[in-house]
Amino acid sequence: MTRVLSGLMVVIAVVLAVLGGRAISAQDKYTVQVPDGLAFSEFRGYEDWQVIAVSQTGDLIIAILGNPEIIAAYQAGVPGNGKPFPDGSKMAKIHWNAKKSAEAPAPTTVPDTLHDIDFMVRDSKRFADSGNWGYAQFNYDAASDMFTPLGTGAKCGFACHTIVKAKDYVFTAYPKR
Numbered sequence: 255m256t257r258v259l260s261g262l263m264v265v266i267a268v269v270l271a272v273l274g275g276r277a278i279s280a281q282d283k284y285t286v287q288v289p290d291g292l293a294f295s296e297f298r299g300y301e302d303w304q305v306i307a308v309s310q311t312g313d314l315i316i317a318i319l320g321n322p323e324i325i326a327a328y329q330a331g332v333p334g335n336g337k338p339f340p341d342g343s344k345m346a347k348i349h350w351n352a353k354k355s356a357e358a359p360a361p362t363t364v365p366d367t368l369h370d371i372d373f374m375v376r377d378s379k380r381f382a383d384s385g386n387w388g389y390a391q392f393n394y395d396a397a398s399d400m401f402t403p404l405g406t407g408a409k410c411g412f413a414c415h416t417i418v419k420a421k422d423y424v425f426t427a428y429p430k431r
Contacts (some may be wrong), residue, residue, distance in 0.1 A: 281400045282315075288399045288403040291410065292390035297373050298344040307426050311417035312353065315365045318426045319346045324376075335423045338386070339376050345426070347372040371401070374411070374424075384412040385423040 287293035303319035306328065310316065320328070324343035332339055349372070350365035358364075370393045378386040389411030391404040404410070415423040 259285075281398075283401050284404060286392060286401045288392075288408065288410065289388045289406040291403070291406060291408040292373060292375065292388050294373075294392060294401065296375060297344060297346055300344075300371075300373075302394045303346060306345065306374045306428055309426075310363070313352050314369055315352045315363065316350075317348045319348070320344065321429075333424060339424065341377050341379075341386075343376040345374045345424075347374075367396050369396075370394055372411070376422075381408060384409040385415065385419065387412070387415065387423050389415075 263322050284293075284295040284298060287295075288355050299362050300319060300321075301320050304325050306318045306320045306325070308315070308317050320341075321344040323340055324345060327337075327339045327343060331337075349369040349373060351367050351369050353366035355362040355364045370391055372392075373390045375381075375388045381388045388408035390408065391410065392401040393404055412423075415425070418425050
């Protein structure tokens with residue numbers, strides 16, 4: 255009986271060690287931060303935000319999501335009405351590698367593996383020198399199941415967005431539903 259209990263305790267210890275090691279090695283994406291920039295944790299819950307629009311660039315399929323503040327602003331006519339988005343407006347831009355659907359009856363492109371996630375947040379106090387927006391990009395590595403920040407600082411996307419200054423530095427329109 256003692257020998258059975260000892261064997262059982264060894265098995266339990268091995269299982270806990272293996273599972274514990276996996277838990278330790280798994281990345282909590284909400285701990286990742288762009289050096290001197292935005293943290294992934296500032297966008298907690300983005301997975302449940304409403305779709306603003308979708309797009310495709312090269313071999314990537316993109317969903318652009320918005321928090322309730324930016325959705326309400328879009329619905330009120332921002333930026334077309336000449337008003338800026340309110341502070342607290344946030345966007346998430348999720349990029350997937352594209353693939354052809356094996357099941358669809360017609361040629362259909364669908365998302366495959368995750369490529370990266372970009373974030374924007376409007377905060378006129380924190381980001382007054384970058385059009386009131388902060389930017390971040392987190393590249394995803396499927397092999398390690400980990401995100402890594404691209405660039406440094408919260409202004410990493412500002413230069414690209416200056417061409418849409420008249421639209422409060424936002425490329426994405428809110429299409430009719």
